[in-house]
Amino acid sequence: MSLADSGSTVRDTGVSGEQPVRGRPRSEAVERAIIEGTMKLLEDGVSLAEISIERIARTAGVGKAAIYRRWSGKEELFVDVLRAAEPQDPELPGTSMRDDLIVLLEALRLRGLANRSSAILHNVHAQMKSSPKIWAAYHNTAIEPRRRMAVEVLRRGQDNGELRADLDVELLNDIFVGPMLVRAVMRPDADLPEELPERIVDTLLDGLRPVSSATRQP
Template identity: 75%
Template sequence: MSLAESRPRPDGPARGRPRSEAVERAIMEGVMKLLEDGVPLAELSIERVARTAGVGKATIYRRWSGKEELFVDVMRAAEPPDPVLPGTSMRDDLVVLLESLRRRGLASRSSAILHNVYAQMKSSPKVWSAYHTCVIAPRRALALEVLRRGQRDGELRPDVDLELANDMFMGPMLVRSVMRPDADLPEGLPEEIVDTVLAGLRPVSSTVS
């Protein structure tokens, strides 16, 4: 898997570079090469990455604080990009978010490397914690903001617990993607999930003509 088109990371604190996209790309592709060669995540040291990428360890540490931060960036670049929300309605935004989850599920199924790496991440507390903090938590916060806006705009009943509602919308796609790898992930599934769940959560007045 090539990271030649690696995606930019969200803005964050400066890490004392001069920045070189070519050098960063070489480092991230070095990580992927090691993974493709079957090197376990636990053995993926900065020294080994530097040797594979043809750079010095200091070059890596000028860009990433350690293996966990580097690995999170590699995984973020290997995954489908985070979506741009249309902002037209809560329903439309939720459909886009679930479509992104569906595409990640398909990518994991089609890539033995991604599937294997996800499994290894969960067995490495430091790496999983970094991935959760930098990737999963912001995605969940975005979904909750969509629900919060929908509740404010009258698309969601005011008594609905937003944390629970988020699980209700995202849960079915996650179950199919992660816990049921044999289950279909067809086009149109995001709309079906959102509309089914929303039928029970939208204000009654909004369903009456």
């Protein structure tokens, strides 16, 4: 899978805080070559542990300096490779908490489907767990921002009266994403139908919305 095929753009991860050398503009073509060169190595079955900056540079047809001007090391580069291969993070409609939650779960469903269909994603996700540095970089720049976004959606729901104010939004986030993660990760044979995000959200919200005094049972 190439960067062009993925429809994603390379994004700064912010892991190292390093900036490109002044006076040397970033080239999207060079970045694309580096990302696609890394993807080619992964497609050829080279493990993360065996991929070095030197090998990536040779495959991409660039110098090592071109890579280090953009990424502090291969851990940071691998995060951008993964994010280029994954579906893009969604823009929230902002119309309601329910709508935003459905969009977030739909993105998780699509990543689950991509992980099943993409050899790169499947193999790299499996290998990342044995590399604490790569996993930490991916968690900090991809997983954690998504979690914060979901928690903020739930907080806005409480502020807007769409969700009971006494609930722990951190726990609620786990409850909402849990069913999708179980199907996407722990049950690779389970279906991930298009209506699943809406079914999960509506099933949970039935018991989480505020209850008015008029409808509360005595």
